[in-house]
Amino acid sequence: MVDANAVKEKAAKKQSRRSRGASTASISAHKHCRICGININAKVEVRVCSDQECIDRNTKDETNQKRMRRWMFIFLALFSLPVLIRLFGS
Numbered sequence: 001m002v003d004a005n006a007v008k009e010k011a012a013k014k015q016s017r018r019s020r021g022a023s024t025a026s027i028s029a030h031k032h033c034r035i036c037g038i039n040i041n042a043k044v045e046v047r048v049c050s051d052q053e054c055i056d057r058n059t060k061d062e063t064n065q066k067r068m069r070r071w072m073f074i075f076l077a078l079f080s081l082p083v084l085i086r087l088f089g090s
């Protein structure tokens with residue numbers, strides 16, 4: 001037989017978990033490793049845990065991101081150059 005109180009308690013827990021955020025500042029004072037997702041200290045600067053694999057992957061990701069940003073900048077410059085030439089050339 002299912003205990004009605006236990007069910008109610010479970011539902012309340014679910015709800016409080018869903019509505020976490022502004023009211024529960026102490027819970028939000030942590031970060032998640034961006035690679036494997038485990039909790040890490042909020043004070044650390046890098047957003048990865050101490051796992052070497054995660055550190056390596058994070059470094060690789062950042063390098064890729066930097067390269068991508070540089071290419072985006074180059075493309076943007078290439079596309080805006082004709083416009084600038086037209087603006088200043090006439």
Ligand SMILES: [Zn+2]
Nearest residue numbers: 033036049054
């Ligand atoms: Zn990790």
